[in-house]
């Protein structure tokens with residue numbers, strides 16, 4: 707697996723302690739390039755970030771060592787950062803939810819020339835998902851990189867190869883002590899990453915995950 711270390715956070719932007727890791731959490735950024743997300747983290751004072759950002763072309767950026775940690779979940783359960791510490795976060799660079807106007811799609815909740823979206827669209831159907839119907843689709847290159855990275859991290863950190871059947875069902879109570887692979891929206895009811903357009907079956911197959919109830 708090729709990991710790019712060109713975008714590297716200084717050591718005062720994450721916590722250098724190395725707690726035991728037994729969870730992987732997938733996110734999407736709702737942002738521009740991987741670099742723009744990195745630049746934001748580099749200047750924020752809260753030590754927010756994930757060890758990895760995957761660019762739309764499948765490039766995997768490791769922005770700090772995955773043994774370390776930063777805040778990436780925003781859970782209101784104590785003690786502070788308890789799940790952030792034990793988990794490795796992976797951000798997918800993506801616009802996230804899209805707005806539709808006259809057959810065109812716009813990102814970041816704003817109709818403007820700068821927010822016009824031209825990529826593949828995922829339609830969650832009339833019922834929508836967490837309040838949105840349309841999302842930027844995750845590209846095949848991104849999914850290939852996600853699977854490769856998750857598979858590698860599961861081996862490196864000896865994390866159980868299991869996951870809930872759904873990657874979009876909120877179940878914080880059921881999952882807070884679980885060792886596995888989940889997405890952010892399973893831990894937060896107000897988040898829509900990762901949306902139902904993610905090919906979870908592919909992750910299950912390629913990472914040899916056992917599906918649990």
Ligand SMILES: [Zn+2]
Pocket residue numbers: 732733734890897899
């Ligand atoms: Zn997230």
